Amino acid sequence: MATSSLSLSSTSFSSPKLLSTSSSSLVSFTPQVFFHNKSCNFNRVEILRRTHESLSVKALTLDFSGSFFEGGVGEDDEPPSSGGILATEEKEEPQCPPGLRQYETMAVLRPDMNEDERLTLTQKYEELIVAGGGMYVEVFNRGVIPLAYSIKKKNKAGETNTYLDGIYLLFTYFTKPESITALEARLIRDDDVIRSSSFKIRKRKY
Secondary structure: OHHHHHHHHHHHHHOHHHHHOOOHHHHHHHHHHHHHHHHHHHHHHHHHHHHHHHHHHHHHHHHHOOOOOOOOOOOOOOOOOOHHHHHHHHOOOOOOOOOOEEEEEEEEEOOOOOHHHHHHHHHHHHHHHHHOOOEEEEEEEEEEEEEEEEEEEEOOOOOEEEEEEEEEEEEEEEEOOOHHHHHHHHHHHOOOEEEEEEEEOOOOOO
């Protein structure tokens, strides 16, 4: 009986048809075969899982490199520096003082002005805005930009010039509404200013 059991067990691996028989010797060997396969599959799953975890960590490092979340979010990580938060707080828009309104003035200057001339003009209008009761004056130089259409302007000497581009300066500030008229009149008379316009900024209500 022992010999026949061995012969059946050996043939069970060589012929799939013998696995469907109801021999007791085959049944006794079946748990060993499935146990072996299960252990192999378990080891394979563990290897794949570890490989997947290592790849996931690398992906996180690449995705968040150079960002606010650089270095991961583990328990041992140090909290992020508050420098970025402080910089954001410093750039917050100031509150409008009582009795004032927020305005923007766009001034287009002659494109042939040099840097010293532009700085002198900028300082002149900053002082004019402050003298009219303005506060929190900021100036943004957007450089030389082509005009949407040509502009002709006659200077005080009687010469007419045609401009195709100009230096764009944006002034943002808070001031009294009645001071805008004097500012616009001064800009119109300035030979260095091709075109200017002022707007009241209205806050959106969400």
